[in-house]
Amino acid sequence: MTSGSIFAEGFKTTPWWWEWAPPTAEGSVPPPRETEVAIIGSGYGGLSCALELARAGVGAHVLEQEAVFGAGASTRNGGGVGFATNLGKGRSGQGSAIEQQLGPERMQAMLLESQESFVHLEHLIQRERIECHYWPTGRFVGAAVPRHYDRLARQAEKLNKTVEGDFRMLPRERQHEQIKTDLFYGGLMSERSGRLHPALLHKGIRDAARRAGATMSAGTKVTGVERDGAGFVVRTTAGDIKAREVVATTNGYTGPELAWWRRRLVPVRSYIIATEEMPEERVRALIPHGRTIADTKRVLSYFGMSQDRRRILYGGRASFAGDTPENTARTLHTMMCAVFPELAGVKITHGWTGFVAFTFDALPHFGQHDGIHYAMGCNGSGVVNMTWFGTQLGRKIARTQNRPSAFDGIGFPTRPLYTGRPWFLPIVGEWYRFRDRLDRWLA
Numbered sequence: 323m324t325s326g327s328i329f330a331e332g333f334k335t336t337p338w339w340w341e342w343a344p345p346t347a348e349g350s351v352p353p354p355r356e357t358e359v360a361i362i363g364s365g366y367g368g369l370s371c372a373l374e375l376a377r378a379g380v381g382a383h384v385l386e387q388e389a390v391f392g393a394g395a396s397t398r399n400g401g402g403v404g405f406a407t408n409l410g411k412g413r414s415g416q417g418s419a420i421e422q423q424l425g426p427e428r429m430q431a432m433l434l435e436s437q438e439s440f441v442h443l444e445h446l447i448q449r450e451r452i453e454c455h456y457w458p459t460g461r462f463v464g465a466a467v468p469r470h471y472d473r474l475a476r477q478a479e480k481l482n483k484t485v486e487g488d489f490r491m492l493p494r495e496r497q498h499e500q501i502k503t504d505l506f507y508g509g510l511m512s513e514r515s516g517r518l519h520p521a522l523l524h525k526g527i528r529d530a531a532r533r534a535g536a537t538m539s540a541g542t543k544v545t546g547v548e549r550d551g552a553g554f555v556v557r558t559t560a561g562d563i564k565a566r567e568v569v570a571t572t573n574g575y576t577g578p579e580l581a582w583w584r585r586r587l588v589p590v591r592s593y594i595i596a597t598e599e600m601p602e603e604r605v606r607a608l609i610p611h612g613r614t615i616a617d618t619k620r621v622l623s624y625f626g627m628s629q630d631r632r633r634i635l636y637g638g639r640a641s642f643a644g645d646t647p648e649n650t651a652r653t654l655h656t657m658m659c660a661v662f663p664e665l666a667g668v669k670i671t672h673g674w675t676g677f678v679a680f681t682f683d684a685l686p687h688f689g690q691h692d693g694i695h696y697a698m699g700c701n702g703s704g705v706v707n708m709t710w711f712g713t714q715l716g717r718k719i720a721r722t723q724n725r726p727s728a729f730d731g732i733g734f735p736t737r738p739l740y741t742g743r744p745w746f747l748p749i750v751g752e753w754y755r756f757r758d759r760l761d762r763w764l765a
């Protein structure tokens with residue numbers, strides 16, 4: 323048991339989601355000596371790719387380094403789903419710089435594909451009858467300072483011209499209709515977004531992939547991939563596998579064995595806490611319509627109520643240097659109480675972490691390098707994205723894609739001397755935190 327008044331008896335450092343759907347090795351088989359497509363990583367990306375390939379009659383085998391499937395971000399995330407708002411969400415005008423670089427047509431195509439990816443997730447949940455508590459609650463992004471309200475308004479106007487997300491502004495004086503806090507200066511609402519149970523979604527896609535005929539091996543780490551004639555040989559801790567095609571969907575868990583990708587991804591820990599159960603009326607009083615909430619800070623927070631309406635799940639970057647689950651849970655508790663002071667006496671039952679993969683241009687990346695197909699770098703928005711990109715990778719390999727993905731083949735930038743070890747994070751993270759505080763003092 324952990325001492326300290328904010329911790330409930332039996333506090334756990336595993337995701338609250340795992341109480342329903344703990345990652346398992348169920349269905350794991352020994353790796354084959356040969357497969358048509360070898361897929362590295364068993365998150366949404368790898369499994370969606372396997373599902374789509376199997377549906378098209380192409381042999382697909384998923385390789386997972388951990389003893390269980392889905393031990394990465396796919397069973398640890400906040401379960402917030404939406405589209406478009408996070409595209410090119412870089413700071414200091416990075417979003418528009420990217421638009422300039424890629425051109426307005428490409429950017430528009432990406433936005434439309436982002437909308438399509440959301441529709442795809444809803445369709446997948448229905449088609450495969452995935453019981454993942456999908457709840458189309460809509461979303462509210464709170465402006466941390468007044469000028470962010472104007473920025474959000476510009477973003478809403480732009481998005482409404484291209485996609486059908488029904489993006490609307492909610493001024494501060496009406497904010498309590500959506501969230502009982504005075505911390506924000508109004509915000510942006512979008513209707514086409516919601517919440518789901520990430521681990522149940524993961525289980526649903528895994529089951530669907532297996533039903534369709536895909537196979538998978540847990541406890542099988544890929545240690546290298548080499549060209550072998552027209553195909554590849556995949557070196558694993560359980561022996562070599564010959565494959566016609568190889569797919570890498572390792573995202574925030576990419577190791578040195580995939581050095582080219584590791585140099586392009588910045589793995590950042592994100593943390594979440596779950597409060598103890600409260601009466602439903604108390605939770606509903608805080609977020610009356612159950613919307614998913616995020617804010618506009620550089621070091622952002624994301625939160626919402628659990629699908630049983632009895633808890634608050636609060637996530638954010640509680641530490642950039644890595645810290646104990648107890649310390650990061652304390653930090654998140656303090657952050658949560660800044661939004662909802664009435665939760666000061668409420669204890670925490672779970673506090674956990676996982677790696678999010680950031681990219682240097684704040685865009686997700688999809689394509690092929692040295693013959694290896696990949697999709698990675700969702701900058702904290704991978705539930706919809708990786709399910710979509712995995713499916714698109716499957717279609718591309720099976721040649722069942724209607725048209726190339728708008729994300730396919732854009733340059734995947736790195737930085738000189740960066741090898742995948744983000745030594746600069748504590749410094750940059752603290753600088754961002756300081757800038758957030760400064761913005762509020764000056765507001």
Ligand SMILES: Cc1cc2nc3c(=O)[nH]c(=O)nc-3n(C[C@H](O)[C@H](O)[C@H](O)COP(=O)(O)OP(=O)(O)OC[C@H]3O[C@@H](n4cnc5c(N)ncnc54)[C@H](O)[C@@H]3O)c2cc1C
Binds near residue numbers: 392576
């Ligand atoms: C705390 C947290 C909160 C988040 N909240 C949200 C949210 O609310 N909404 C949202 O859209 N997104 C959110 N995300 C992001 C989202 O969860 C991820 O983008 C998404 O799950 C990535 O899926 P994936 O399949 O690409 O990778 P993962 O699910 O991370 O899977 C990658 C897998 O690859 C395996 N692997 C790595 N190397 C090897 C190897 N050499 N051999 C074999 N296997 C290997 C890993 O073990 C891992 O299982 C959050 C992420 C975190 C961590």
